[in-house]
Amino acid sequence: MTLFLIVTLNGLTLAALYFLAASGFSLIFGLMRTVNMAHGALLMLGGYVGYSIVDATGSWGLGVVGGGLAAALAGAIVQAGVLGWMQGDELRQTLASIAISIIMADLMLWHWGGLTYQVELPEALAGGQRLPVLGVGYANIRLALMAFALATGLALWFLIQRTRFGAVIRAGVDDQDMLRALGYPINRIFVLVFALGGMLAGMAGVVAASALSIAPGTDLQFLLSSLVVVIVGGMGSIGGAALGALLVGLAEQYGLAYAPTYGVVFTFAIMVLVLAVRPQGLLGKAEL
Template identity: 55%
Template sequence: MDLAATIVLNGLTLAALYFIVASGFSLIFGLMRVVNMAHGAMYMVAGYVGYSVFEPLYDRGAWYAWYAGLGVGVAFAAAFGALVQKLLLGWMQGQELRQALVTIGLSIIVADQLLAVYGGTPRQFFAPDAIFGSTQVPGIGGYPTFRLVQIGIAVAVGLGLWLVLNRTKLGMMIRAGVDDRQMLGACGVNVPLVGVAVFSLGAALAGLGGVIGATAQPLAQGADGRFLLISLVVVIVGGMGSVTGTALGAVLIGLAEQIGQAMFPTYSVILTFVIMVAVLALRPQGMLGRA
């Protein structure tokens, strides 16, 4: 019983990380129709840049080291995303395949430059004392506090996204843009600027995932491919451009991965893809996607 509960909790904490990363991917795709193949690269950039701020501060014993790393990593990813949209993708709006190819090219260059600058050694953040150590969870016993915090952050991200999308003017513009870009522009909204804002927000979420992920487990080269794949699968399963769908997809994939690894370790990947194929066969637009 203990084991089952631990596996489920592991699945949920993993799902929390997947949700944070994939929600950014889904957001960018929802409004811009851009498949951001550099999403994994943005995850990795934020992790490494954040770490290079975190490390010297941590060595000096500053209590705010982790928060500074988090802030800088997320800000860097956001700025990077805004630049990508402004300089490269903005002027080829509507050419979806070409945009996907551009982001693939970017991800190759970014991953290679990260390897050049930071080398192949894995990095891992140490969470601040307040959220370090373990917490007693009823029915399980001691469980890493940070992983529980991870769930909290994911819930906050989900709620925040929902509030931004449904309760603010920006959200209103974003939703209007999903339905009809041209009409939105005709209403006097600066659609390209909304695009930059959305891309930047999506990249910031990838960055948030990067720092959080690098705190929960070591960050190493190759993380970009892993998290790009996760984002793809979660969004395909959950439905394109739907926050709730992304959450559902993340929980499903996170649980499937943990349960699969516990029950049939070397075949666990198959379970994830059986889910994906089943969803595609029954609902090509994803579980909660709009047709």
């Protein structure tokens, strides 16, 4: 029973991370139809920068913000400098973002080396505590991570559903040309949304580097999870990202605990099942 609870909590932790990573990926895809293959690299950049900032200043909060901002800036540069010029040609954008992710990963390997880093935790988040009712001990940082993902999800929902900027993004998802004909410079909005997606990825990177660790390959791990999460949950839907992250995170941890050498198969089976039943994803809108 304790094992089951711990595994469930681990699954939720992973789901929280996957949601943080996938929400930016999904947001960008929803508005621009861009499959940003450099999303994992942006996440890893945030993680590394966050690590370096925490290492230098000792402030975890500063690290999260700094990592987020670094990835936001990198995302904005990627969109404004390369992908924006190929808007509408999705295959070209995909290939270009792959090239960018290869270059970014290699340059990060150059600068930070092949070591595995873990961001040092502030005192409040270090250690763990016995959870009431459930009666199991669990690490503070992992609990904080779940709270962080929840808060981010709510903030994102508020931003998109309740603010003017969010209304502009939704209008852009519905009909880009019409939004332009109403005086909105769509390219600038694209850059902003790319920065926002990068910000989410970068903060996820720092949090991932705190709760788990970060090393070359982290980018691929989170790119895969983001892909599967949005395929399962539905492309371009934040709620879908949350649901997909929950399913994938839990499946992965149960798989690891109960069938160690076939863990990935669970994730994969969920994806195939969803594709067979609902090709647009659980909460995705059907489109042609």
